[in-house]
Amino acid sequence: MNAKAPITQDVLTIPRKLPDGPENLVGMTREVMREALISAGTPEKQAKMRVGQIWQWIYHWGVRDFAEMTNLSKDYRALLTERFVVAVPEVVTRQVSEDGTRKYLVRIAGGHEVEIVYIPESDRGTLCVSSQVGCTLTCSFCHTGTQKLVRNLTASEIIGQVMVARDDLEEWPVPGARNVETRLLSNIVLMGMGEPLYNFENVRDAMKIAMDPDGIQLSRRRITLSTSGVVPEIARTAEEIGCQLAISFHATTDEVRDKLVPINKRWNVATLLDALRAYPKVSNSERITFEYVMLDGINDSDDDARRLIKLIDGIPAKINLIPFNEWPGAPYKRSSNNRIRAFADIIYRAGYASPVRKPRGEDIMAACGQLKSATERARKSRAQIAAETGL
Numbered sequence: 001m002n003a004k005a006p007i008t009q010d011v012l013t014i015p016r017k018l019p020d021g022p023e024n025l026v027g028m029t030r031e032v033m034r035e036a037l038i039s040a041g042t043p044e045k046q047a048k049m050r051v052g053q054i055w056q057w058i059y060h061w062g063v064r065d066f067a068e069m070t071n072l073s074k075d076y077r078a079l080l081t082e083r084f085v086v087a088v089p090e091v092v093t094r095q096v097s098e099d100g101t102r103k104y105l106v107r108i109a110g111g112h113e114v115e116i117v118y119i120p121e122s123d124r125g126t127l128c129v130s131s132q133v134g135c136t137l138t139c140s141f142c143h144t145g146t147q148k149l150v151r152n153l154t155a156s157e158i159i160g161q162v163m164v165a166r167d168d169l170e171e172w173p174v175p176g177a178r179n180v181e182t183r184l185l186s187n188i189v190l191m192g193m194g195e196p197l198y199n200f201e202n203v204r205d206a207m208k209i210a211m212d213p214d215g216i217q218l219s220r221r222r223i224t225l226s227t228s229g230v231v232p233e234i235a236r237t238a239e240e241i242g243c244q245l246a247i248s249f250h251a252t253t254d255e256v257r258d259k260l261v262p263i264n265k266r267w268n269v270a271t272l273l274d275a276l277r278a279y280p281k282v283s284n285s286e287r288i289t290f291e292y293v294m295l296d297g298i299n300d301s302d303d304d305a306r307r308l309i310k311l312i313d314g315i316p317a318k319i320n321l322i323p324f325n326e327w328p329g330a331p332y333k334r335s336s337n338n339r340i341r342a343f344a345d346i347i348y349r350a351g352y353a354s355p356v357r358k359p360r361g362e363d364i365m366a367a368c369g370q371l372k373s374a375t376e377r378a379r380k381s382r383a384q385i386a387a388e389t390g391l
Contacts, residue, residue, distance in 0.1 A: 022085045025058060026163070027156025029205055040083040042076075050076075052214065058086055059215025062163065062172030088160035089114075094168065106164060108133070108157045112150055114193050116161045118169070118185070125169075126187040129161050131203050132194025137228050139248070139261050152199040158206035162188065162216065188218060190225045191246070195263075197230035197237065204240050220244075226291065231267040234275045245279055246289040246320070247272070251299050252307035260299070273311060280316050287316045293324050294335035294343065305346035318353035 023036055033054070034047045042050055053071055057063040064086040066077045089106035092113060096102050102118040117128040133150035135142075162185070166172055169184045188210060190196040196203045203225070210218045223243040227234070237245065251257035257264040264272075276288055290312060294300050308319065321344055324334040335343075340356055347354035 022083055024087045024156050025054065025084050026086055026088060027154055027159055027206065027209070029155075029208065030055065036084070041079060054080075055212070056214055059209060059212065060173065060217075061175070062166060064088075087156075088163045088167075089157055091164060091168075102165075102168065104161075104164060104168070106161065108153065110151070114153065114157075114161075116165060116192060118165050120184070124186045125184045126189055127162060127165050127185055128189050128192045129158060130192030130194055131158060131190055131196040131199045135194050136198065137195055137261070137263055139228065139250075149194075152202060153194070155202045155205035155209070158202060159209045162206075162210060166216075186218075186222060188223045189246075190223075195228055195230065196225050197227045197233040200233050200236060207241050207243060221286075224289065228261050228263045229267050229272045230263070231271055231275045234279060238279050244286075244289070245276075246291055247276065249290045249308075250293050250295075252304045252311060256299055260293075260295075269311065273315070276315055287318050290317055290319045291322060292319055293322045294340050295324050296333040296335045296339070298332060300335040300339050300343055302342065302346060305343045309347060309350045309352070312352075318355070319347050321347075321354060321356045323356065 025033060025036070028036060030051050033051050037050050037054075038044055038047050050072075054069065057069045063069060066072075066080040066084075066086075069077060069080075072080070089108050091104055092107050093105040094102065095104075100120045104116045104118075105113055106116060107113050112133045114130040114133055116130060119126045119128065130153065132152055134148050136149040165185055171184050188207075190203060190207075207223055207225075210216050210223065211220055220242045221244060223241075224246050225237060225241065225243050226246040226248060227237075228248040234245070237243070248261060249257075250260050251264075252269075254264060254268050257269060267275075279288060280286065290308075292299070292308070312319075321340060323340060324330075324332055326332075326334060344354040344356055
């Protein structure tokens with residue numbers, strides 16, 4: 001496979017500025033915001049300072065109304081109001097699971113909808129963020145994969161999901177109030193709808209905003225990007241984002257992975273593993289997480305566990321075992337608890353961490369692999385999907 005072949009998808013990304021409308025400051029990099037402010041009439045010598053002031057209002061304090069940005073003059077606030085907006089996706093529905101998981105359906109430009117999931121735990125709060133409307137990868141075990149790709153999300157729409165969740169959690173700081181050490185939203189995982197590395201630039205810019213020390217202030221170690229294996233972009237992820245990396249692996253042979261994760265036909269297991277061996281060194285990441293969904297009779301044998309150990313030899317890694325989260329029409333069944341424990345034990349005895357992910361939010365279809373926007377709910381039957389995958 002020619003590594004220089006184009007890998008980005010020819011899908012529409014809605015421009016930040018609509019015809020004759022104000023520009024949305026959310027999602028702009030600092031440099032882009034500086035140029036936008038200069039174009040709107042900000043003196044060039046003041047532009048960097050103005051970016052810093054506005055940046056803090058938007059991303060540290062969570063302010064959306066220019067009138068509340070009180071360290072700016074009234075005339076300048078009027079100029080900003082005329083030329084710009086601070087807008088985030090619109091929340092259509094909010095559901096709360098019995099286990100505390102929250103799922104948001106949000107509407108973005110063009111009337112499309114994506115889902116976001118917030119998962120509270122005792123030591124952290126994790127937000128599962130989407131990067132595309134739908135998905136092109138058609139992974140046969142994933143509900144999102146049964147929805148056609150519509151378009152990439154903009155950087156504004158990606159970081160906007162984080163801002164929506166912080167709104168709901170009421171986690172923006174209050175001027176003069178005591179700082180709270182424990183954050184409700186402490187981690188981001190790019191594991192929602194879409195393949196993040198097919199929308200690299202927008203994902204990168206959004207995560208740079210999330211990590212900015214003058215704004216939301218999340219450490220790169222608190223951000224995990226999950227990819228199905230877009231090999232040419234893995235090195236860029238290390239160099240330009242530097243976040244933690246998770247791989248949707250799910251199989252130990254090309255024959256099975258071709259069916260479960262069709263991108264394997266382009267970049268097979270060996271090619272993917274070669275790219276991963278360099279990642280921890282380049283990104284200073286501690287370990288790569290191998291995500292492995294447990295499918296009854298498909299990929300859950302003792303031989304699979306032993307092959308997995310051999311494949312990842314030499315890669316600092318942990319294996320995250322995911323009991324399959326069934327959805328209407330799903331062509332697979334979840335492995336039994338006994339089978340999952342036996343699989344995990346083989347991996348553990350080989351010296352790897354092998355946590356079994358606890359299903360969260362299943363009662364509101366918010367569990368791993370279940371996300372699918374309400375506007376694209378047409379479901380294939382179990383027989384149709386099984387026929388397509390050959391499993």
